[in-house]
Structure formats: structure tokens, C-alpha cells
Amino acid sequence: MVTVRQYGGHSAEERRLVRRERLVEAAIRVYGEIGYRNATVKAVCEAAELTERYFYESFEGSEALLIAAFETVSHRLIECLDRIRAEHAGGADERCHAVLRTYFQALKDDPVAARLFVVEISRVGPAVDESGAALLREFGELLSRTLAPNAGARLKKAELVRAGVVGAVLEIAKVWIRSGYAKSVDAVASEAMKICRVLAP
Numbered sequence: 001m002v003t004v005r006q007y008g009g010h011s012a013e014e015r016r017l018v019r020r021e022r023l024v025e026a027a028i029r030v031y032g033e034i035g036y037r038n039a040t041v042k043a044v045c046e047a048a049e050l051t052e053r054y055f056y057e058s059f060e061g062s063e064a065l066l067i068a069a070f071e072t073v074s075h076r077l078i079e080c081l082d083r084i085r086a087e088h089a090g091g092a093d094e095r096c097h098a099v100l101r102t103y104f105q106a107l108k109d110d111p112v113a114a115r116l117f118v119v120e121i122s123r124v125g126p127a128v129d130e131s132g133a134a135l136l137r138e139f140g141e142l143l144s145r146t147l148a149p150n151a152g153a154r155l156k157k158a159e160l161v162r163a164g165v166v167g168a169v170l171e172i173a174k175v176w177i178r179s180g181y182a183k184s185v186d187a188v189a190s191e192a193m194k195i196c197r198v199l200a201p
Helices: 012-034 041-048 052-058 062-087 092-109 111-120 126-147 159-178 185-199
Strands: none
Touching: 012 041, 012 052, 012 062, 012 111, 041 052, 062 092, 062 126, 092 111, 092 126, 092 159, 092 185, 111 159, 126 159, 126 185, 159 185
């Protein structure tokens, strides 16, 4: 019979998972504030108030932590957007505009996470690129479901079109962020909506 050691009422594995989460949240802040390429493992560990040995307990290297941070930010946003899509009672155009407005508002409200989500993920390495590509596919599928909830098998056929639409929406976000959020959220969502209508049946 294996005995699991407890520390303060928590197992060693539970404590490791808590430390991992602290490192991910610290990485989101650090990468968003100073950029992934300017950050060190030491800086992230200091922000998490952990020693560097705990970093290597959970991550093979900085790219693995970047992926974890990016996926954490991305999944939070996608889950929020999907709730808006599911709960909105309007027509397809209104529903998609609400999703886009929520997306751009989230980028404006949390510029630290926005930098990680939109800027820091690009051109780091193959594993990071694949994580980013997976998120963009998920975002594209969400937009397709928003504009064409009964599309079914047509979703697969529109894969290349979705990729183009999501790439364009992401570029709009980059330009908007670089402008210091010069246009209103509604205005930017309306501009992105012009492109997203391509996904309508």
C-alpha cells in the first residue's frame, strides 16, 4: 500500500500543481509587461516568489512555460467568447458583433494578456507556433459557429477561409493595439465584422 505524504493538508502533487499555476500566472504578467524575449527564468520565478528549482520541476524550458501561459490566456478568452455566442439571443450578425466586441474589449481591458495573446506568441519556435495555430483554428471555428450555427459539415470545407478571416482579425487587433486603442471597441468590432461575414452561409 502506497502512502501519500501530506504537507499542511495537501499532497506533494497538489503543492506542485499550485507552484506550477503560480509560475504560469507570473509568466503571463512578466511576458506581457516586458516581452518573452526580454524575460528570464529568474524574473518569472521572482514574480512567482519561487526559487528556480521549482521552475524545472514543472517545465523543460522557457518555451514550455510560454506555451502554458499562452494556452491559459487563450482558453480563458475562448471560453468567454463561447458563452457570449451561446447566450446571445439576436441574429447571426448581432451575435458575431457581440463576440467580436467582447474579444476586442478583453484585449483593451487586459493589455498585459493582450500582448501575450497577440504579439509575444509569434515566431518563437515550432512548438509555440503549433500552439498558436491550434488556438487560431479554435477561434475560427467559434466564429463560424457564431455566423452559421447549423453549418455542420461545411465547417471543414471552409478551413482555409476561416484561417484567412482569423488572420485578418488578428492583424486588426495588432494594428489597434499599436495605435494605443485609438478607435472605440465598437468601431473596431464593426471593421472586423466586415471580414467575418465571409464565413456566413
